[in-house]
Amino acid sequence: QVQLQQWGAGLLKPSETLSLTCTVYGGAFSAYYCSWIRQPPGKGLEWIGEVSHSGGTNYNPSLRSRVSVSVDTSKTQFSLKVNSVTAADTALYYCACFGWLRGPGSFDYWGPGTLVTVSS
Amino acid sequence: QSALTQPASVSGSPGQSITISCIGTSSDVGGYNYVSWYQQHPGKAPKLMIYDVIERPSGASNRFSGSKSGNTASLTISGLQAEDEADYYCSSYTGGSTVYVFGTGTKVTVL
Numbered sequence: 001q002v003q004l005q006q007w008g009a010g011l012l013k014p015s016e017t018l019s020l021t022c023t024v025y026g027g028a029f030s031a032y033y034c035s036w037i038r039q040p041p042g043k044g045l046e047w048i049g050e051v052s053h054s055g056g057t058n059y060n061p062s063l064r065s066r067v068s069v070s071v072d073t074s075k076t077q078f079s080l081k082v083n084s085v086t087a088a089d090t091a092l093y094y095c096a097c098f099g100w101l102r103g104p105g106s107f108d109y110w111g112p113g114t115l116v117t118v119s120s
Numbered sequence: 121q122s123a124l125t126q127p128a129s130v131s132g133s134p135g136q137s138i139t140i141s142c143i144g145t146s147s148d149v150g151g152y153n154y155v156s157w158y159q160q161h162p163g164k165a166p167k168l169m170i171y172d173v174i175e176r177p178s179g180a181s182n183r184f185s186g187s188k189s190g191n192t193a194s195l196t197i198s199g200l201q202a203e204d205e206a207d208y209y210c211s212s213y214t215g216g217s218t219v220y221v222f223g224t225g226t227k228v229t230v231l
């Protein structure tokens with residue numbers, strides 16, 4: 001059974017850097033493509049970026065200039081950094097993965113979510 | 121890349137069938153057979169219900185089915201039950217710089 005556990009700071013001030021990490025337990029980490037997805041309070045889902053086990057990345061163009069996603073295969077972890085946060089970055093942040101046997105974007109494993117609030 | 125368009129709300133009585141539409145473009149929904157549907161209960165992470173347009177993962181009820189015609193994908197819930205009351209999101213692979221795009225979300229209410 002694959003489980004995702006995520007953690008990181010939940011309260012930030014404007015201009016600070018958001019940093020979250022997600023550990024994948026169970027399964028074969030090399031078989032997964034993992035993304036970060038966020039959901040502002042009361043709103044819909046927004047894809048942020050993805051990383052493969054080999055370190056290849058893709059980012060949402062609307063966030064590309066401020067976002068970085070990285071992977072540490074030795075720890076079966078992947079991480080998210082968002083620079084220069086503003087109130088608009090306040091959201092529930094999810095890590096999510098799908099296996100290579102599925103079509104792209106079929107996220108069947110999700111973390112519990114981390115609420116990140118940006119406030120002065 | 122704009123969000124896929126879904127109706128804000130859909131409702132039905134127990135036992136009925138309802139269908140949620142997801143309208144995209146030829147660059148996303150219409151261009152690839154990689155549409156997924158997610159169910160999200162309040163305070164919970166989304167749960168994959170349909171992937172690759174029509175496939176159902178283990179653990180998802182067989183009352184849920186997916187389809188696609190042109191640039192519009194659809195999720196049908198048959199034999200509606202109280203536990204189906206939730207928010208539903210579609211998503212699609214785009215093949216472009218915005219690799220995945222989500223729908224605007226639909227709130228399903230069981231009357």
